Amino acid sequence: MKDIKTKEVTTKPKTKNPASRIPKELMRTAILESKEKSQTIANARDNDMGEQSPSEYASGKVSSAEEWAARKTGRTVTRAGKTAAQASYEKIKTRAAGKKEAQEKAEKEASRGTGDTQAPDQASREAPKQKSREQAVSRVRIKERENQEVQIQKAQRQKAISDAVKTKEQKIRAARETPRIQNGQELPETKRFSIREQSQKAAATDTARQNAIRQKQPETIWIKEKPRKPPEPKTMQKRTIKTAPQSAKISIQSEQKLRAASSNALTARMQKQMERRAAKQAAKKAAMQTSNSVRRIQKTARAGQNTFKTAKAAVEAAAKTVQSMMAALGAAGAVIVLLLVIMVGIIGGAAFSGSSESNEALSQEVLSYTATIQKYANQYGIPEYVSVIQAIMMQESGGRGTDPMQSSECPYNTRYANSPNAIQDADYSIQVGIQYYADCLKEAGCTSPQDMDKLKLSLQGYNYGNGYITWAIRKYGGYSAENALQFSNEQAASHGWSAYGDPEYVPHVLRYYSSGGLFAGLFGGNGQIVSVALTQLGNEGGQKFWSWYGFDSHVAWCACFASWCGDQAGLIESGKMPKFSLCDDGIAWFQSKGKWKSRGYSPAPGTMIFFDWNWDGTSDHVGIVEKTEGNVIYTVEGNTSNMVAQRNYNINDNTIMGYGLIN
Numbered sequence: 001m002k003d004i005k006t007k008e009v010t011t012k013p014k015t016k017n018p019a020s021r022i023p024k025e026l027m028r029t030a031i032l033e034s035k036e037k038s039q040t041i042a043n044a045r046d047n048d049m050g051e052q053s054p055s056e057y058a059s060g061k062v063s064s065a066e067e068w069a070a071r072k073t074g075r076t077v078t079r080a081g082k083t084a085a086q087a088s089y090e091k092i093k094t095r096a097a098g099k100k101e102a103q104e105k106a107e108k109e110a111s112r113g114t115g116d117t118q119a120p121d122q123a124s125r126e127a128p129k130q131k132s133r134e135q136a137v138s139r140v141r142i143k144e145r146e147n148q149e150v151q152i153q154k155a156q157r158q159k160a161i162s163d164a165v166k167t168k169e170q171k172i173r174a175a176r177e178t179p180r181i182q183n184g185q186e187l188p189e190t191k192r193f194s195i196r197e198q199s200q201k202a203a204a205t206d207t208a209r210q211n212a213i214r215q216k217q218p219e220t221i222w223i224k225e226k227p228r229k230p231p232e233p234k235t236m237q238k239r240t241i242k243t244a245p246q247s248a249k250i251s252i253q254s255e256q257k258l259r260a261a262s263s264n265a266l267t268a269r270m271q272k273q274m275e276r277r278a279a280k281q282a283a284k285k286a287a288m289q290t291s292n293s294v295r296r297i298q299k300t301a302r303a304g305q306n307t308f309k310t311a312k313a314a315v316e317a318a319a320k321t322v323q324s325m326m327a328a329l330g331a332a333g334a335v336i337v338l339l340l341v342i343m344v345g346i347i348g349g350a351a352f353s354g355s356s357e358s359n360e361a362l363s364q365e366v367l368s369y370t371a372t373i374q375k376y377a378n379q380y381g382i383p384e385y386v387s388v389i390q391a392i393m394m395q396e397s398g399g400r401g402t403d404p405m406q407s408s409e410c411p412y413n414t415r416y417a418n419s420p421n422a423i424q425d426a427d428y429s430i431q432v433g434i435q436y437y438a439d440c441l442k443e444a445g446c447t448s449p450q451d452m453d454k455l456k457l458s459l460q461g462y463n464y465g466n467g468y469i470t471w472a473i474r475k476y477g478g479y480s481a482e483n484a485l486q487f488s489n490e491q492a493a494s495h496g497w498s499a500y501g502d503p504e505y506v507p508h509v510l511r512y513y514s515s516g517g518l519f520a521g522l523f524g525g526n527g528q529i530v531s532v533a534l535t536q537l538g539n540e541g542g543q544k545f546w547s548w549y550g551f552d553s554h555v556a557w558c559a560c561f562a563s564w565c566g567d568q569a570g571l572i573e574s575g576k577m578p579k580f581s582l583c584d585d586g587i588a589w590f591q592s593k594g595k596w597k598s599r600g601y602s603p604a605p606g607t608m609i610f611f612d613w614n615w616d617g618t619s620d621h622v623g624i625v626e627k628t629e630g631n632v633i634y635t636v637e638g639n640t641s642n643m644v645a646q647r648n649y650n651i652n653d654n655t656i657m658g659y660g661l662i663n
Helices: 019-045 052-115 119-180 195-224 235-265 270-304 308-354 364-368 370-381 384-398 426-444 452-464 467-476 479-495 505-510 518-520 525-534 543-549 558-568 583-592
Strands: 596-598 608-611 621-629 632-637 645-650 656-659
Touching: 052 119, 052 426, 235 370, 235 596, 235 632, 308 558, 364 370, 364 384, 370 384, 370 426, 384 426, 384 452, 384 505, 426 467, 452 467, 452 505, 467 479, 525 558, 525 621, 525 632, 543 558, 558 583, 558 621, 583 596, 583 608, 583 621
Parallel strands: none
Antiparallel strands: 596 656, 608 621, 608 656, 621 632, 632 645
């Protein structure tokens, strides 16, 4: 700390403020005394003399420091008081001189008024003197103000020094008390250690700590290693490749056994078994021919033909083949034919819907964002892709966290850092993710959720970035599982990474999404219509539904909503339900098909539920059954309070008129 010089107020020599030297002198004195004391203790220890404990030594030093600081502070305060008293005396003296001069001036002016002939000469002589006196008074007043400022500064410095001394005393007192405390208890005199023992104990503690750190290092390295999720097996491919060879092997072995048995003795029972095996072989051959026909039709459909009409024709052809086989084989081959029908359905459904598609349920977290997804899907011009976006969110996060669409690294994220999970606002994450997916759809040229080839291209682009879409179209004409894996390997190699993206992102997403085509109606359309209906929760006014039906203005749109959901799920195309705008027309259709059940029936998800509010025999309202739990039916309904909403009823509610069955 630099020495502080006082402002010069007199002609005396300048002096330094002694208070500024207190911290330095205190530090210097304490250090010197500490060295002397340490030497004394060392000499006493060498001579086997009794030594003073560190706490007693610190206590003595604090006491001496306190006494020295008190003496020094007292002297400083005394000097400051004397200086203040001197300044006050000078101030009073100056005021008295000023009053005296003013009185003399008044007397001179009075004598000038009495006609004294010598007054002008005297006044001219006194004028310079008066001016010098005024200047002197002005200088005195300036010095007084400066003295006051100096006194204020001195008081502030003294306070700061006093605070510093108190703080240092507190630290020394804490240091003095510390050696006496261990685990919240004061150590007795017998447990106090010498300076050498304390240093040895500290060195041993440091060595033990370093050894513990070295032992824990490998654990830390393994904790940082992030486990990788093993890829999911491609069940459909394994099933297709392995089934035929296994059956062939079993068949060959069985035939060899039968030949060996027949060589010994052919019984009537064995002959019947041979006939049944022959029937199975014929059925298997016909099934292979049907499967080949389906594959050829699928290949033609990918080249640009109408997917649904072609698939429908294939299924009808397969059905006719099955009927002819049933007539030929009779009762013995009925079970085999039924298995063939199921196999044809699986092959066709896998080809048109994706090999990994299984329609797994969406989580409640994802469903809770339905209204938000619908809002931004409408904003960016892709309202028909709500189900696709839900499937993407399900794969990305399951609807959990502040970044459910995992869109932090998208270029449209301008609020947060472009790093994983940086977005802290779920609504903003959904907006950015949907805006980016709209670009992927446009880049892929996808105009309908039923265009599965281009839809898959857009999905893989959402995971890799839409640069993949341009690359895949230029080199291969679109998406395939093989080029998705190739792109991942090339990008990982170019960036020096162990992996890039998810090469199986498309089948992973399609687990939670159904295209709503023909096979969705044949194999599980009920669950699909419920999923579609849930995506529209919160829609008000129903313009989307009644304008889709063909109306130009607002109408009672509950039946229009049910028909729209059925169309999106592929149920109208497959003939599983009608397109109707009047509830009674829907009831008449279900009754004509033998698919009507009255009140008291326990409906499955996807069933149409009709209501009669005033019991006049005419249906007033229709909804879609979401689920049935015990005696409670949960529904999704359009035009309930002029919006799409969820409701529930007792299974015996007398307003329920009946049910239209989908399957």
